[in-house]
Amino acid sequence: MSTPVITVEHGAVGYDGRPVLRDVSLTVATGEVVAVLGANGSGKSTLIRAVLGLVPLSGGSITLFDRPLRRFRQWQRIGYVPQRLGAGGGVPATVREVVASGRLARRGLLRPPGTADRAAVDAALRAVDLADRATDPVSTLSGGQQQRTLIARALAGQPELLILDEPTAGVDAGSQEAFADALRDFVAGGGTVLLVAHELGPLRPVISRAVVVHEGGICHDGSVPDPAGHHAEPDHDHVHPHGPDEPAGLWSN
Numbered sequence: 001m002s003t004p005v006i007t008v009e010h011g012a013v014g015y016d017g018r019p020v021l022r023d024v025s026l027t028v029a030t031g032e033v034v035a036v037l038g039a040n041g042s043g044k045s046t047l048i049r050a051v052l053g054l055v056p057l058s059g060g061s062i063t064l065f066d067r068p069l070r071r072f073r074q075w076q077r078i079g080y081v082p083q084r085l086g087a088g089g090g091v092p093a094t095v096r097e098v099v100a101s102g103r104l105a106r107r108g109l110l111r112p113p114g115t116a117d118r119a120a121v122d123a124a125l126r127a128v129d130l131a132d133r134a135t136d137p138v139s140t141l142s143g144g145q146q147q148r149t150l151i152a153r154a155l156a157g158q159p160e161l162l163i164l165d166e167p168t169a170g171v172d173a174g175s176q177e178a179f180a181d182a183l184r185d186f187v188a189g190g191g192t193v194l195l196v197a198h199e200l201g202p203l204r205p206v207i208s209r210a211v212v213v214h215e216g217g218i219c220h221d222g223s224v225p226d227p228a229g230h231h232a233e234p235d236h237d238h239v240h241p242h243g244p245d246e247p248a249g250l251w252s253n
């Protein structure tokens with residue numbers, strides 16, 4: 001069995017005393033691409049925020065790279081792309097500047113960027129297919145390209161684990177394909193991915209495992225279940241086995 005990158009054991013989280021996650025256990029091993037699926041408000045974002053230490057656990061434990069979360073200090077090993085954060089926001093930064101900011105945790109604020117920093121930024125821009133837009137202001141990009149800029153920023157830090165909250169929500173088809181390719185390359189290079197998604201679309205073949213969150217617990221952990229109405233899609237190939245415990249429809253809106 002490969003090394004666990006994330007281990008959540010009996011994790012519980014509540015907001016203002018209201019339980020949102022209860023008794024959640026999850027292990028993500030090196031090289032896996034795990035999709036966290038579930039209906040709106042089921043607790044998907046809360047789960048990944050807990051893994052990142054952004055919300056405290058009210059019960060259970062989490063380890064990252066075999067270290068207890070409270071003692072984990074090597075945050076440069078993790079790249080995080082939060083939900084719907086506009087990269088533009090009126091800031092006149094170029095795509096390259098935003099991506100280069102992903103190097104800060106590695107090189108520190110006071111040291112000027114070196115050859116390795118520039119090479120990592122170039123590689124991240126290529127990975128998301130935005131090298132030709134590097135000198136453009138982020139505000140001139142489409143929503144999907146802005147999202148790819150944020151993914152490139154995370155990749156520029158050369159993380160071992162990428163955590164993404166709805167990376168393809170509202171993103172055009174071209175950007176979704178580019179993102180799927182970038183994930184494939186990242187995993188081929190030894191990376192591990194945990195992402196929240198509603199629609200998998202072009203990501204589906206890249207996902208190695210799906211975890212479905214339902215009412216604060218994990219109700220499915222295994223192969224990617226069919227979304228509600230998926231059979232109606234024109235490209236549905238009708239070859240998926242339907243297990244008895246398959247929570248069809250639980251991860252639709």
Ligand SMILES: Nc1ncnc2c1ncn2[C@@H]1O[C@H](COP(=O)(O)OP(=O)(O)OP(=O)(O)O)[C@@H](O)[C@H]1O
Binds near residue numbers: 015020040
């Ligand atoms: N900071 C917060 N304070 C209080 N309640 C919160 C907070 N963040 C989330 N919640 C509540 O916790 C529950 C789970 O939210 P969460 O964002 O984890 O769900 P989700 O599955 O990611 O939903 P979505 O698909 O809509 O993003 C919801 O009822 C939400 O309203």
